[in-house]
Amino acid sequence: MGKKSSVSILCFILISFSPIFVSAQTCDEAAGTFKPNSPYEKNRRLLNSTVASNVTAYAGYFNGSIGLGPDRVYALGMCAPGAEPQACSDCIQDASDSLLSTCLNQTDGFVWSGDEFLCLVRYSSKSLYGVLALEPITPFHNVMDIRKENQEEFDSVWDGLKLRMITRVSSSVRNNSSTSSLSLSGKYYAKDVAPVPVYGNILVLMQCTPDISSNDCSLCLETSVDYYKKLYHGKRGVIMLRPSCFFRWELYNFSGAFDHINDPPPLSNSPSVPNLTDITKKDNNVSRGVIAAIVVVIVVIIVLIYVGMFMFKRRKKKQDIQLSTESVQFGFKTIEAATSNFSELNKLGAGGFGEVYKGILMNGTEVAVKRLSKTAGQGEREFKNEVVVVAKLQHRNLVRLLGFSLQGEEKLLVYEFVPNKSLDYFLFDASKRVQLDWTMRHNIIGGISRGILYLHQDSRLKIIHRDLKASNILLDADMNPKIADFGTARIFGMNQTVDNTSRVVGTFGYMPPEYVIHGQFSMKSDVYSFGVMILEIISGKKNSSFRQTDGLVNNLVTYVWRLWENKSLPDLIDPGIKEDCKIDEVVRYIHIGLLCVQENPADRPTMSTIHQMLTTSSITLPVPLPPGFFFGNRPGMTTLSQGLNPSQSSSKSYTCSVDEATITDVNPR
Structure with missing residues (x-):
C-alpha cells in the first residue's frame, strides 16, 4: 500500500469517526433557559461539582437535587458497569465540565462522554x-454501506441479535430488593456478538439508565432501533444517544467489553472498515510531517463544525415554529385522497369540533383525520401554533399528532389511528363491558394517570386538558389508553398554578365546581375529571346516568359519597369484575377517586401524588372530604339548583354538553 493511499484511509477514519472521540453533549433548547448568575445557575454549578464523587461513592450511579422551587436543579450520573472507579470519576468530571461550558443558559442538558x-x-x-x-x-x-447483495442476509442476522439484546437488557435486573443506588448500578446493560457472512462479527452494546422501568427501557431501545432503521439502514455501524438509553453496533471491536472476541481475519473481498492499528502496521512509512498536517486539517474541520452548530442553534429558536410546522404539513389533496374524499363510509365520529374520518396514506399508514368545522373562529396563525404545541407532546398514553393540513377554510388535524375506538364505547355498553376485566381496567386507569402526569409535569409545556372524559380516552390494539382531543387545552407558565376564563368549555359532570361557577381552572380541574373517570371505570356507570330522586339531584359522585358514608363502597363495583378482582384493591381505587373529586381544589392531591397512590399500596390514604356538587342538606355546602342550567348565567358564556360530545369553540389562547 502506497503512502498516498495510506494517508487517504487515515483521513477517512479520523474524519468519519471523529465525533465519537469527543463528548456528545446536547443542550435542550426547548426546555427553557435561565439568567446568568441566577440561583438556578449557582445550584447547577454546585450540584455538577459533586456528581463525580457521588457516582463513585454509590458504585456507579447517582441521582440527586439541590435548591428549592423553580431554582431546584436535578442531576443524574452513571458509568458503564465494570468501569474502574478512577476512570469513572474522571469521565463524570469531564462530562460535567463539558456540560457547564457548552450549555451556557439551558435548563436541561445531557452528555455521554x-x-x-x-x-x-x-x-x-x-x-x-x-x-x-x-x-x-x-x-x-x-x-460506509453494507453491500446491497448482502443486505437481506445481513438484516436477518442483525434483527435476531437486536431482539435478543433488547430482551436481555430490559430484564437484566440484579436480584436485590434494595432500592439504593448500589443495587441500581448494574441494571439494564448487555452486550452480544453474532457472526455474519462476509463481514465477520456484528457487535452490539445497549444500556439504559437504571432508574426507569423495564418497559420504558425496552421502549427507549426499540425507539432507537426504529430511528436507525428509518434514517441509517444499510450503514455499517450506528450510535444512538438518548437521555435514558444508549445503543451502538459496529463491525469491529469498539470496546474493551468485547476483548474476548477474536476479530475475523481480513478477507480480500471484505468491505470492513480498516482498523487504525492495522494501517499503522501495514505502512510505517507515513512521515510525521504528513500526520501532523492531517491532525491540523482535522482540528480545523472540528472547529468549523462547532462554529456551524453554534450558528445553527442561534437561528433555531427564531425558526422553531416555522420548521416544526412545515415538517408535519400534508397537502389537502393528499388527505382528501386518503379519506376517499371524506366518504361517509370512512367517518369515525362527529362532534361540535367537526368530524373524524379514517384514512390511509399512500405509504399504507392508517390515520385518523379530524376535519374542524369551517365555522370555528380560529385563525391560521393560531391554528399553526396549536399544531406546533401538540406535535411536541410525545407520550405513549397520548394520541400522537402526525401532521396537519391548512387550505383556505379547511383545517385538518392528522392523528395516529387507534383501532379500538374510545373507552366509553366499551365501558357503557353492557354487551361490550364484559371485555373489560379488572386487570384491563386497572391498566387503563394507570395509563390515563401517566398521560395526565406527563401533561402537568413531565412535558416541555405545562398543559391543562380541560375536557378529560371517557369519550376522549382512545384504546389502541392492546387496549392501552391514549388521551385525545386537545381542542380546549390551555398552556400554563412554569410557575403558573391557576387561570380564569369567561367562557367555560367542557362537559358537565366532569367539570369541578370552581370551574363551572367561577370559570377558574388549574391542574386540579383535570384531577377532578380523572376522579370521575376512576369511578366510572370501576362501576361501569356514566356519571350522567343518575337522575333526580326523592327531590334530590343525584349523580355518580354523590352516589359514591353516600356509599362512603354508609361504609358500603364495594356496592359500587361492576358485578362483571367482582369475581376476578381483589375487593380491597378496587375499594382503594374508589377511595382515590373520592380524593380527586373533593370540593376544594386545595384538598385534591396532585397527579404525581395520585400516581404514587395508585402504584404503591403501602401509602396511607387520607380521609376524603365531601365532593363538589354534593346536593345534600349540610350547612354551608355549595349547592347548585336542580342541575345548573347554563343558560341562566349572565356573567359567563358556556360551551359544553351534558353527556357525550363536547361543543368546542377553538379560539386563540
Whole structure:
C-alpha cells in the first residue's frame, strides 16, 4: 500500500469517526433557559461539582437535587458497569465540565462522554428519577454501506441479535430488593456478538439508565432501533444517544467489553472498515510531517463544525415554529385522497369540533383525520401554533399528532389511528363491558394517570386538558389508553398554578365546581375529571346516568359519597369484575377517586401524588372530604339548583354538553 493511499484511509477514519472521540453533549433548547448568575445557575454549578464523587461513592450511579422551587436543579450520573472507579470519576468530571461550558443558559442538558461513551451526566429543572426521556436524540453513523447483495442476509442476522439484546437488557435486573443506588448500578446493560457472512462479527452494546422501568427501557431501545432503521439502514455501524438509553453496533471491536472476541481475519473481498492499528502496521512509512498536517486539517474541520452548530442553534429558536410546522404539513389533496374524499363510509365520529374520518396514506399508514368545522373562529396563525404545541407532546398514553393540513377554510388535524375506538364505547355498553376485566381496567386507569402526569409535569409545556372524559380516552390494539382531543387545552407558565376564563368549555359532570361557577381552572380541574373517570371505570356507570330522586339531584359522585358514608363502597363495583378482582384493591381505587373529586381544589392531591397512590399500596390514604356538587342538606355546602342550567348565567358564556360530545369553540389562547 502506497503512502498516498495510506494517508487517504487515515483521513477517512479520523474524519468519519471523529465525533465519537469527543463528548456528545446536547443542550435542550426547548426546555427553557435561565439568567446568568441566577440561583438556578449557582445550584447547577454546585450540584455538577459533586456528581463525580457521588457516582463513585454509590458504585456507579447517582441521582440527586439541590435548591428549592423553580431554582431546584436535578442531576443524574452513571458509568458503564465494570468501569474502574478512577476512570469513572474522571469521565463524570469531564462530562460535567463539558456540560457547564457548552450549555451556557439551558435548563436541561445531557452528555455521554469518555472513551466509547463510558459515562452519562444529565441535569434538569425537573425530576429525572424514573422518567423516560426519549428526546433530544444524538445520532452518529458509519459513512460506509453494507453491500446491497448482502443486505437481506445481513438484516436477518442483525434483527435476531437486536431482539435478543433488547430482551436481555430490559430484564437484566440484579436480584436485590434494595432500592439504593448500589443495587441500581448494574441494571439494564448487555452486550452480544453474532457472526455474519462476509463481514465477520456484528457487535452490539445497549444500556439504559437504571432508574426507569423495564418497559420504558425496552421502549427507549426499540425507539432507537426504529430511528436507525428509518434514517441509517444499510450503514455499517450506528450510535444512538438518548437521555435514558444508549445503543451502538459496529463491525469491529469498539470496546474493551468485547476483548474476548477474536476479530475475523481480513478477507480480500471484505468491505470492513480498516482498523487504525492495522494501517499503522501495514505502512510505517507515513512521515510525521504528513500526520501532523492531517491532525491540523482535522482540528480545523472540528472547529468549523462547532462554529456551524453554534450558528445553527442561534437561528433555531427564531425558526422553531416555522420548521416544526412545515415538517408535519400534508397537502389537502393528499388527505382528501386518503379519506376517499371524506366518504361517509370512512367517518369515525362527529362532534361540535367537526368530524373524524379514517384514512390511509399512500405509504399504507392508517390515520385518523379530524376535519374542524369551517365555522370555528380560529385563525391560521393560531391554528399553526396549536399544531406546533401538540406535535411536541410525545407520550405513549397520548394520541400522537402526525401532521396537519391548512387550505383556505379547511383545517385538518392528522392523528395516529387507534383501532379500538374510545373507552366509553366499551365501558357503557353492557354487551361490550364484559371485555373489560379488572386487570384491563386497572391498566387503563394507570395509563390515563401517566398521560395526565406527563401533561402537568413531565412535558416541555405545562398543559391543562380541560375536557378529560371517557369519550376522549382512545384504546389502541392492546387496549392501552391514549388521551385525545386537545381542542380546549390551555398552556400554563412554569410557575403558573391557576387561570380564569369567561367562557367555560367542557362537559358537565366532569367539570369541578370552581370551574363551572367561577370559570377558574388549574391542574386540579383535570384531577377532578380523572376522579370521575376512576369511578366510572370501576362501576361501569356514566356519571350522567343518575337522575333526580326523592327531590334530590343525584349523580355518580354523590352516589359514591353516600356509599362512603354508609361504609358500603364495594356496592359500587361492576358485578362483571367482582369475581376476578381483589375487593380491597378496587375499594382503594374508589377511595382515590373520592380524593380527586373533593370540593376544594386545595384538598385534591396532585397527579404525581395520585400516581404514587395508585402504584404503591403501602401509602396511607387520607380521609376524603365531601365532593363538589354534593346536593345534600349540610350547612354551608355549595349547592347548585336542580342541575345548573347554563343558560341562566349572565356573567359567563358556556360551551359544553351534558353527556357525550363536547361543543368546542377553538379560539386563540
